[in-house]
Amino acid sequence: MKYCSDCGTEVVKKIPVDDDRLRFVCPLCEITHYQNPKVVVGCLPTAGQQILLCRRAIEPRIGYWTIPAGFMENGETMLDGALRETREEAAAKVKGETLYRLFDIPHINQVYVLYLGELDGDFGIGPETLESRLFSEDEIPWTELAFPIVTDVLTEYFKDRKTGKFPIRVSIPSPLWAKHVGWKLPT
Numbered sequence: 384m385k386y387c388s389d390c391g392t393e394v395v396k397k398i399p400v401d402d403d404r405l406r407f408v409c410p411l412c413e414i415t416h417y418q419n420p421k422v423v424v425g426c427l428p429t430a431g432q433q434i435l436l437c438r439r440a441i442e443p444r445i446g447y448w449t450i451p452a453g454f455m456e457n458g459e460t461m462l463d464g465a466l467r468e469t470r471e472e473a474a475a476k477v478k479g480e481t482l483y484r485l486f487d488i489p490h491i492n493q494v495y496v497l498y499l500g501e502l503d504g505d506f507g508i509g510p511e512t513l514e515s516r517l518f519s520e521d522e523i524p525w526t527e528l529a530f531p532i533v534t535d536v537l538t539e540y541f542k543d544r545k546t547g548k549f550p551i552r553v554s555i556p557s558p559l560w561a562k563h564v565g566w567k568l569p570t
């Protein structure tokens with residue numbers, strides 16, 4: 384942040400009294416502008432042995448496959464948000480939804496909350512989606528998935544389906560996605 388969102392004065396970075404980390408503070412109105420992680424909500428829609436993926440029409444990772452997910456909006460619950468994203472990105476409804484996966488992504492200040500739900504009726508595309516389609520396990524385009532969390536949640540889902548148990552997991556994303564797509568950390 385460069386300017387105060389209340390008065391437009393250039394903000395300074397300092398540790399406010401009774402605080403322990405650097406914040407953006409407006410020297411004029413003395414407001415501390417806190418910046419905190421954002422919540423991304425989404426859904427893994429299932430249809431029998433298949434799951435629904437969307438190919439992204441927007442950056443980042445345009446043209447790559449993902450699950451319906453996006454930033455939570457003010458005034459909605461996590462589930463509201465996940466269902467809204469599923470409607471917006473895949474023109475789909477789900478039923479029997481359950482909380483399935485939480486990801487902490489501290490290096491980009493995000494938390495992901497993903498639900499599992501059974502596809503209810505038809506599906507299509509929205510403005511942020513080029514195409515959407517159902518994939519069985521052996522059709523998943525592992526090298527063309529958009530993000531690490533997609534690789535992780537799909538890998539876990541197909542394992543869980545074999546046992547019939549779908550425990551809620553919490554972790555940071557694994558290196559599996561980078562391995563599949565051959566992505567290397569910049570040196």
Ligand SMILES: [Zn+2]
Nearest residue numbers: 387390409412
């Ligand atoms: Zn100000």
